[in-house]
Amino acid sequence: MASVNGTSLREEFDAARARIAALRKAGRISDDVDAVIGVLCSLLGILIAIFLEKTTRKTGKNSSIAPSQTDKDNTGKRSKKASGKGVAPNWMTGENLRKVTVGETSTVQVCDSCGADLSDVEPSAREERIHLDIMFEVVEKKVVAETRDCPKCRTRTKGRFPENMPGPLQYGVGFQAFVINLLIAQMLSLRRAVELVRAISGVRMSQATCLGYIQRLHEALEPWETAAAAHLLTRPALHADETGFRVDSKNQWLHVLTDDSLTLKFLHPRRGKEAIEAFGIIPVYTGVLIHDCWASYLAYSQCKHQLCGSHLLRELTFVVDSNNYRWARLMRKVLREVCHKVNKSETGVLSEAECRKIRKRYRTILTQGATEMPDVPAKPEGKRGRVAKSDAHNLHERLLKHEDSVLRFMSEPDVSFTNNAGEQKIRMAKVKIKVSGCFRTDRYAHAWCRISSYLSSMGALGYNPLVAIQIALAGNAANMVKSHYAQDA
Numbered sequence: 001m002a003s004v005n006g007t008s009l010r011e012e013f014d015a016a017r018a019r020i021a022a023l024r025k026a027g028r029i030s031d032d033v034d035a036v037i038g039v040l041c042s043l044l045g046i047l048i049a050i051f052l053e054k055t056t057r058k059t060g061k062n063s064s065i066a067p068s069q070t071d072k073d074n075t076g077k078r079s080k081k082a083s084g085k086g087v088a089p090n091w092m093t094g095e096n097l098r099k100v101t102v103g104e105t106s107t108v109q110v111c112d113s114c115g116a117d118l119s120d121v122e123p124s125a126r127e128e129r130i131h132l133d134i135m136f137e138v139v140e141k142k143v144v145a146e147t148r149d150c151p152k153c154r155t156r157t158k159g160r161f162p163e164n165m166p167g168p169l170q171y172g173v174g175f176q177a178f179v180i181n182l183l184i185a186q187m188l189s190l191r192r193a194v195e196l197v198r199a200i201s202g203v204r205m206s207q208a209t210c211l212g213y214i215q216r217l218h219e220a221l222e223p224w225e226t227a228a229a230a231h232l233l234t235r236p237a238l239h240a241d242e243t244g245f246r247v248d249s250k251n252q253w254l255h256v257l258t259d260d261s262l263t264l265k266f267l268h269p270r271r272g273k274e275a276i277e278a279f280g281i282i283p284v285y286t287g288v289l290i291h292d293c294w295a296s297y298l299a300y301s302q303c304k305h306q307l308c309g310s311h312l313l314r315e316l317t318f319v320v321d322s323n324n325y326r327w328a329r330l331m332r333k334v335l336r337e338v339c340h341k342v343n344k345s346e347t348g349v350l351s352e353a354e355c356r357k358i359r360k361r362y363r364t365i366l367t368q369g370a371t372e373m374p375d376v377p378a379k380p381e382g383k384r385g386r387v388a389k390s391d392a393h394n395l396h397e398r399l400l401k402h403e404d405s406v407l408r409f410m411s412e413p414d415v416s417f418t419n420n421a422g423e424q425k426i427r428m429a430k431v432k433i434k435v436s437g438c439f440r441t442d443r444y445a446h447a448w449c450r451i452s453s454y455l456s457s458m459g460a461l462g463y464n465p466l467v468a469i470q471i472a473l474a475g476n477a478a479n480m481v482k483s484h485y486a487q488d489a
Helices: 006-025 031-055 173-184 190-201 205-218 222-232 272-277 310-324 326-344 352-373 391-402 403-410 419-437 441-458 465-473 475-488
Strands: 147-149 156-158 237-248 250-258 263-268 288-290 304-307
Touching: 006 031, 147 205, 173 190, 173 205, 173 465, 205 222, 205 304, 205 441, 205 465, 222 263, 222 475, 237 419, 237 441, 250 272, 250 419, 263 272, 263 403, 263 419, 263 441, 288 352, 304 310, 304 403, 310 326, 310 403, 326 352, 326 391, 326 403, 352 391, 352 403, 391 403, 391 465, 419 441, 441 465, 465 475
Parallel strands: 237 288, 288 304
Antiparallel strands: 147 156, 237 250, 250 263
């Protein structure tokens, strides 16, 4: 068995079929024996295909196992603000930033060569050097409210505290934004965030206080989430994806919807239709939904679909690695060529003549592929369940059934070839779990989803997380959707 590999199995099987064909042609095989041999050859062909698939190692390059990095996808229509060099940063800083500049001049009094007095000579040139350092400063504001008794009416009157000082001790908006940034954007655990705050400021905060800030921001962002959901419904194309998310040592599902700029994340115990119905966006969406062919998405026919090209290319690569089918190599080549042409096109789409030509090649490859693979045996009468098929058969059937959803990107400028945008938006959730572990309660898991959605969306606009959090705490987050996205609706 040490010498058995994909090539030797295929060669032996093809040689045996050739010998049987020669015997059949010479009339040395009866009809009954020929029928039995035909069934056995079909079964053996499927077993060989499945065996080769099982013995081929799946990686991020030939399967749906997501790689750490994905190639850049420019097939979808770019935003008018995009320059190809990333998002232009918004250099707005928070009001709590204090920059102290200290000027110092190094004067020349005496000549280094002859010792002459240069104190009255005007400088002929100046060279400037800058030294930057960070000094952590805690600004403590104490307000003392006096109480006085009126000598006439004996009424006791107490001085009023500022509105932002409702209790004996409170932390400012800048302090709160910094803590939230550590927990959400930087994804630190509660313990490590509290330790860092104490190390740089000397302030010892409780974990409950930090969680209170998270809950307050979660509630403040509810109008923003509503406005964001309404805006996503107007977009011509949306990316959808989902991944497992640990909460209270149980597996739940994190769902994401994004237009590559505005992002919404939702958490639900289920992965399929029940979760999608609970969020309520996809069931009424009428644009193009880009995803990885999850059956629950395909159940919604009021919107059009685009299957992720990266997933298809990886699956085709696996079929080539395992069985070396010619149709899989040709299909992979066609999809890559079309993606390249769309990327180079000035309009972001191909002409009708080009589309017809590509569709003809697409169908021809699948037609030839059906004859290249072994026939799937018929389902026995009375047998329950589905007939077992190889990954190659399943992929072939999917490409045949969803031709429009595979090639839609070449004729619609807003549709991307891949679902990279959705996968990239959801990737940080895995980083959060790896860095800080799972969430202890649903309450704060939902809060993390909403706040991280907001920070991701604001980051796409160039805002740094500290400023974005302060905007939300001031109650102005919902207005950001109207001011930044209304013109693109």
